Amino acid sequence: MSAPAPAAARPVAAAAPARARWLRRYGVWLAAAVVVAALPHVARTPAAVPVMNQMGIAVVFALSYNMLLGQGGMLSFGHAVYFGLGGFIAAHALNLAGRGAVYLPAPLLPLVGGLGGLAFAVLFGSVSTRRAGTVFAMISLGIGEMMAASSLIVDRFFGGEEGITANRAKAPLLLGLPVTTDQQVYYLIAFWALLATVLMYAFSRTPLGRMANAVRDNPERAEFVGYSAQWVRFLSFCAAGFFAGVAGGLFAVNYEILTGANMGAAASGAVLLMTYIGGIGYFAGPILGAIVFTFLQSMLSDYTSLWLLYVGVIFLAAVLFAPMGLAGVLAMHGPVWRARRAGRLVGPYLAAALAALVAIAGVVGLLEMVHFVVVAPAGAASMRLLGLPLAVRAAWPWLGFIALAVTGAVALRRAGPRAAAAFAEASRPGGPR
């Protein structure tokens, strides 16, 4: 997949090759740790830390999902089952710890969640990984539906409609570190997210991890070099279930509540979307996808109740125009960047982005107005969009947005191909400088 360490540190002198190698191998992780540790002190708005907590959980969840989809070739529609079950088990464990029934500090709950996810992955995976492809996808869907139904039936464990609540402040402390405020939880999540990411990356570089790729590519051939495709899928599935459970445990600590929705089809769909948008062919793809998806989700949902529609459109655009995901688009530009020709792309790309923005503004305006007209209380004639008042009964806003959408679309039809041509020109090896 992607290179372990994009040249974060080039060897400075031949005299220190060992240190250079060490830096190249671990430099990325070190830099990530520093950035993650510094983030809460850089982003100083009060809303930032909860969003970053959500991102950390999503990163672990999406990476675990890509162990199935990107690395193992298993399209699952029910991965939230292992996230949710891990979360429920962690929430119950937290409650037991709060009552003093077991000694379990809150920072260790993600491990409990992971073991819970692993246990159910062993159980369900032994059935679902017998086959790949459509059969696997259908079984995962069935297990997801089954668990969603039982979340309402097995009331004691899942807490019915209200779900299970817990209180992380009641758990004993580990090394005297309190886990009460959002920022304290942030560092707990950051620690586990980094650790889980390192472990999942390491997994992809083991014999089993490589054979998961081989089975994805060609299960038949893998069997003729000594590997049972089913067993490789099963072991990958168990690892993915474990890390999904870790994410669920983080969720339990962060939100202190789990409901049936956390293991439902929508949650399984969301992790598929973010992983795909990020890029399933690259280890870092799901990280990007989880961050962007969570950002969009928390930003858009503040402004509009249509945010799910927009997320769906973004997914469609990703599948149609960037099937390799954000990471794929970035990787595609690697050679251009290294050839120092990125500057030539700025103009055409900006033009295309501007055209796209105009088109998007028009379409979004129309959608929001239609939405307002449909759901607004009778008699309401004025809405606000990004703070601007709009008279929905008048013709001018409608005409204005239609004009924006059409202008943007026409401009994009010209600017889009130009941007593509500029990229092709810049990435041609040995092209004119």
Place this chain on the structure above:
Amino acid sequence: MTPAVELIDVHKAFGRTPIIRGVTLAVEAGTRQALIGPNGAGKSTLFNLITGKYPVSSGRIRLKGEDVTGRRPYEINRRGLSRSFQVTNIFPWLSVYENVRCGVLWSLGYRYSFWHRVDAARDAHERTETVLEQLHLAARRHVPAGVLSYAEQRALEIGITIAGGADVILLDEPTSGMSRSETEQVVQLIRQVTAGKTLLMVEHDMSVVFDLADRIAVLVYGQVIAHDTPERIRASTAVQEAYLGAPARVG
């Protein structure tokens, strides 16, 4: 001496259509043998039975004396039998290097390990490098296997097959679709990588067959009608009538 591969009255039918109709065949260890026959004779099916891809309808198959009838492909592979495919069957998204290394890992005992760092596995690396050199693909090691040329993919196909060090090698039409010069290179490669091993190959190119094979088995309509040295096969009128039709085409 125990034969490397032994088939005893093997039958295979798909639905009600019999494809293999009672094949008994012993491939002596350390020999190179070719399986020839007209299209539809069941050569590839026989390969798929020996390697465990399909279960037999009846009969027994032994590998180095051990009964492997009904075993799965990976179990048979672990007992030292490896095969290539008529249609190129590689790992298209993995690099050439990784393709070969996938063929190496099990035989070196890495199994389903998730506690070894694969890039630190010296023995796997060295074995992979050796095979890449033999294939003349060392310069292409970082290329995704799916973008190799056809001849290169066919060479890689053989490379994955022999990488694990199996001592019984089955090659299914290794030279199909190749030019004369490419064919000569492949024949040389096969000779090199199967030295001291048992080779059974399906092949249509008679010059390749007579060049490589110590013995030739002729399969016609699911039955072995002859199994003998190349000279006697060439001289056999029964083979010519049943299989070649025109005597002029032999040799």
